[in-house]
Amino acid sequence: MKFSKAWIIAMKDFEEIKKNKYIMTTLILMPLLFAIIYPIVFIGSALAVENTDTSDLEAITGMVPNAETMTPQQILITYLANLMLILFSMVPGIIPTFIASYSFVGEKLNKSMEPLLATPTTDTEVLLGKSLAVFLPTMLVTYMSSCVLVVLVDWLTFPIFNRLFFPNIELLIVLFLFAPAISIMSIELNVLVSSKVNDLRAAQQIGGLVVLPLVIILIASLLNIFSINPISLLLLSALIILLDVGLLYLSKSIFQREEILTRWK
Numbered sequence: 005m006k007f008s009k010a011w012i013i014a015m016k017d018f019e020e021i022k023k024n025k026y027i028m029t030t031l032i033l034m035p036l037l038f039a040i041i042y043p044i045v046f047i048g049s050a051l052a053v054e055n056t057d058t059s060d061l062e063a064i065t066g067m068v069p070n071a072e073t074m075t076p077q078q079i080l081i082t083y084l085a086n087l088m089l090i091l092f093s094m095v096p097g098i099i100p101t102f103i104a105s106y107s108f109v110g111e112k113l114n115k116s117m118e119p120l121l122a123t124p125t126t127d128t129e130v131l132l133g134k135s136l137a138v139f140l141p142t143m144l145v146t147y148m149s150s151c152v153l154v155v156l157v158d159w160l161t162f163p164i165f166n167r168l169f170f171p172n173i174e175l176l177i178v179l180f181l182f183a184p185a186i187s188i189m190s191i192e193l194n195v196l197v198s199s200k201v202n203d204l205r206a207a208q209q210i211g212g213l214v215v216l217p218l219v220i221i222l223i224a225s226l227l228n229i230f231s232i233n234p235i236s237l238l239l240l241s242a243l244i245i246l247l248d249v250g251l252l253y254l255s256k257s258i259f260q261r262e263e264i265l266t267r268w269k
Contacts, residue, residue: 009125013133014140021103021141030102031141035095035149042091043156046084051160053080067231081161085169086232089178090222092153096146096187097214103138104194131259135191142187150179177237185244190214192251195259217244 021027064083065071071079125133154170161169193214221240224230 006129007132010129010133010136013125013130014136017134017137018141020106021137024106027102027106031099031145034099035145036152038092038095039149039153040156042088043153043160046088047081047157047160050077050081050084051164053077063228067225067228067233069233075164077164081164081169085157085161086174087222087225089174090218090225090232092150093178093183093186094215094218095149096142096183097190097218099142099145100138100187100190101194101214103141104191127259128256131195131256135188135195138191138194139184139187143184146183146187147179150175173234174232174237177234177241181241182237182244185241185248186214186218188248189244189251192248192255195255196251 021031061076061079065079068074068079068082068086071082074082154175157170158168221230221232225232230236
């Protein structure tokens with residue numbers, strides 16, 4: 005496998021993405037809205053509660069690291085900020101469903117995949133190139149929007165903590181381990197979905213199921229079943245990476261040049 009060939013395929017897809025106003029609008033607006041709305045809703049609601057008693061937070065105190073050194077309001081903000089990070093991880097999970105559906109199903113419908121497969125490239129190079137074309141823009145907008153989120157959270161919480169709340173270890177794990185793993189899982193699921201459906205909306209809806217694990221984590225946290233801390237985030241990231249490896253082999257077994265013309269119809 006030659007990375008240079010995969011990169012040429014990725015660059016070709018980058019150009020197609022830039023021409024698609026729907027994808028570009030989604031890439032810009034959705035992460036930005038998440039980065040603005042989440043802090044306002046989560047942190048803003050915590051700031052509105054000034055006279056919280058410690059006894060009112062017994063259910064969540066044990067789920068916040070170093071809670072014994074914090075005021076009740078600081079505990080509440082930290083707890084909600086951790087939930088916010090999980091929700092923000094939906095950005096790298098959802099965006100690939102929009103890009104990949106056009107990259108894979110779109111080419112399938114337009115029958116533009118066949119000329120690409122006629123080039124002297126391997127199946128792995130084609131799959132890698134098209135996956136890079138989804139992964140890199142996704143992570144770029146994720147990191148750019150995370151800057152907005154960090155600045156907004158720090159601005160809102162500085163009077164309460166007298167220090168910058170972000171960056172912290174939870175944020176770093178989410179941005180550089182958990183979020184990329186979620187994005188890769190979403191891309192691989194979309195490859196699998198693309199082999200079975202011929203409709204863009206169906207591909208997006210089915211591929212969007214990647215957010216279900218995040219919803220389960222969020223619900224478990226709200227029910228005090230799961231605590232969001234550095235160790236749990238590392239374990240979750242490791243689990244998702246293992247799933248990514250399994251899905252990678254499954255995707256490669258489906259994305260085979262000699263079967264695409266017969267199976268991708």
